[in-house]
Amino acid sequence: MNQINELITAEELHPLIVAGEVRVVDCRFNFFDTEKGRHDYFAGHIPSANYADMDHDLSSSVTEISGRHPLPDTSSIHKTLEGWGISDGSHVVVYDEDNGALAVRLWWMLRYWLGHPHVSVLDGGLAAWVLAGYETSTLESPRVRGRYTRMPDDRMVVSTQDIVSKIQKGEGADIIDARDGARFRGENEPIDEVAGHIPGAKSFPLTTNLKKNGAVKNGKQLAEAWSLVIGERDIDNAVVMCGSGITACHLVLTAKLAGLDAPRLYVGSWSEWIRDPDRPVEVGDGVDS
8 A cells, every 4th residue: 555644635535536445434523413414424425435423433422520522442443444344454534524623533543543554634624525626425335344453552542630640740731722712711612511721731723723725734834833832842741632532633633744743632631621620720821822
């Protein structure tokens, strides 16, 4: 298999679909209308794509102590991937509506949690595909079974207790929050019950790394943006988070494209942190990069 890049353009993807050399997964999702992504899929998707439900395919059931999107167990994710025709050696391309902020969850799960090297994010998403003049389909893709055996590597995952330890050690600045600045500062909170951020965390909205059309900025621009956030700190100690461990994966992607090592992911993120009312919360400015 040829070199697989983290990003793929619509023009690069099209011939791979025609040749049957790729498995495509549609990851569109709406936090306020959880069935909208599936409805959008049947209204029009990239030909051959399967649909990934964020709540049911890419997450396990929510518990009293978890965030909104805990990771699925091994048997469940294996069964899901195999149902999409994905095997250990498959090239997988994931996409959402445009900026990749949702598709990156599956990208991260494959690339870093399961150690699957052959996975790409469609740069600019479905919008870029349509803009390039390619057709969409309203038909559900035929089911082809794959065989998946790669095992999760939980070293890429950070727990709430790990976050507590960082704060106790004065290492809160290692925590990088991908939510928009207003949510970080606690000015509004449209999803979770408590507004604000983890004490000491830095704000790095994922939109900082996007062009106006939803495509990802170039490596030089990403490296400059990341340097403003991490400063002299070691990227190996960095932890990225968001509301529920989805959009934070976009920071992992842009760190990789900036030539940095991948930061670890706090899967539970803000929605898990606030489960315990005794955990500290801050409001106000962070580092909006």
